[in-house]
Amino acid sequence: MATHATMPTRGRRTRAPSTVRHGHTPLGWAVPVTLGVILGFWAFFIRRDGGVTTNGQIWLGVVSGVAFAALCFALGRVQRALPRELSAAAYGALSGGAIGFLYSLHDNSVLASTTLGLVIAAGVTCMAYYVIYTHME
Known part of the structure; x- marks a missing residue:
């Protein structure tokens, strides 16, 4: 007896489509950068505490934001392998x-x-x- 063409088969796996992208998506860049900017501004404004802005406060915000963005980006890249x-x-x-x-x-x-x-x-x-x-x- 013949089966219908759309009948699922058991135990067979199909190959992954060849259109799988292996690059970085815009969302993969946008989320870490946004989180890094938020954390950097937050650190800057906490340290500023309504006073005068200094170079040290600016550098604290920039460095902490960049470090957090880099860690978020790295975690986003390896999360599926863990x-x-x-x-x-x-x-x-x-x-x-x-x-x-x-x-x-x-x-x-x-x-x-x-x-x-x-x-x-x-x-x-x-x-x-x-x-x-x-x-x-």
């Missing part, structure tokens, strides 16, 4: 470190900054694991 748990932990560490750094700029103690960073990192790790687990194959 296991789910490690990828979620990397997102947690990145966000917890950023929040802890920004909190420390407002003349808070190292202990308070570390505690807030660890709490944020734990929350983001749990959230990222849930999102990655439900959306990955």
Whole structure:
């Protein structure tokens, strides 16, 4: 008996389409750059605290923004190669470190900054694991 042409086959896998792009998408650049600009401006304005703008404050914002953007870009490139748990932990560490750094700029103690960073990192790790687990194959 003949089967219909659209009948699914079992155990067979089709090849990936040849139109898969191996470059960087505009969104892959835009998200890290936007997050880096936001963090850089945030660090600058926390350190400025309504006073006069100095070169040190500007450089603090630029360097912290560029470093955060570079780390976000690097994490975005390797996230698919990492296991789910490690990828979620990397997102947690990145966000917890950023929040802890920004909190420390407002003349808070190292202990308070570390505690807030660890709490944020734990929350983001749990959230990222849930999102990655439900959306990955």
